[in-house]
Amino acid sequence: MDGRISNFLQIAGVRRYTLTEGAGKGLDVIDCDTGRIRFLLNVNKACDVMQLYHEGQNMSFISKNGFTGREIPFLNRFEGGMVYTCGLDSVGGREGFELHGSLHNTPAEIVRAECCEAGITVEAIVRSTALFGANLVLRRRIFAEIGGNTVTLRDTLLNEGFRDEDYCLLYHINVGYPMLDEGARFVADVKERVARTEWSRQNAEVAALAGAPVPNEEETCYFLKLARPEAALVNEKLGNKLTVSYSNDTLPHFVHWKSMASGDYVMGLEPCTTELDDRFAYKRLAVGDSVQFTVNIGVEKL
Secondary structure, X not given: OOOOOOOHHHOOEXXXXXXXXXXXXXXXXXXXXXXXXXXXEEOOOOOEEEEEEEOOEEOEOEOOOOOOOOOOOHHHHOOEOOEEEEEEOOOOOOOOOOOOOOHHHOOOEEEEEEEEOOEEEEEEEEEEEOOXXXXXXXXXXXXXXXXXXXXXXXXXXXXXXOOOEEEEEEEEEEEOOOOOOOOOEEEEEEEEEEEOOHXXXXXXXXXXXXXXXXXXXXXXXXXXXXXXXXXXEEEOOOOEXXXXXXXXXXXXXXXXXXXXXXOEEEEEEEEEOXXXXXXXXXXXXXXXXXXXXXXXXXXXXX
């Protein structure tokens, strides 16, 4: 260790604690700080990323619901968060399934939470099982270098059952103020943009631009085909660029969601295994097989 450092916590660290008040009471949190980025992991919610900060500035959208462990309807408990992992049974809204699936609401088992000179590593297991049904296991590894500006999620999905299983995944990455602000731009090499709704089609020319908040503004959503697996939000006023890159072989689709509504001001960058609505399709995982997904979220100064 560097002789100028008496305790590694001077430059980076991992802390674990439990929230004690309000709707979030009882939620277990892993607080990770690389010295440049800080990210909070929600153990009760699939070890998803609650918030991400870059040099002290928030990058994430947190809905008016905040964080809660209560089992209440989706619209009353959707927190946004930096990463909300959707699946494995469904994504989007489909009859007979919870909106955006059940994975995010499954508690994780933490098997490693470590900070050392090699970096911050958190490993977790999230199980999706049913009597006479599936036995799917998601092994999640979250890593960030000390002093680095990128957090990497590497998820391995295993079929530990005795029959082939359907699955789907969508990484709902939600950017909020101050990273999202009027004049911020969505940047990607878009080969094709398909509007999800008529309102989205009417606003396609400004799909990439963040405007000022508008009371009760309808959301827009687009299915994109990208030339390379990377998309970014650039905020020149703030001087930051947030980039999402991902494993295109296992996440071949991308959804771009934008809400300019006052109080619900958010942009979603969402790599996924499938699109939504009538474009939805499962992937198939054979007995004993596994598939790996990688998502990187990085923030850099312009």
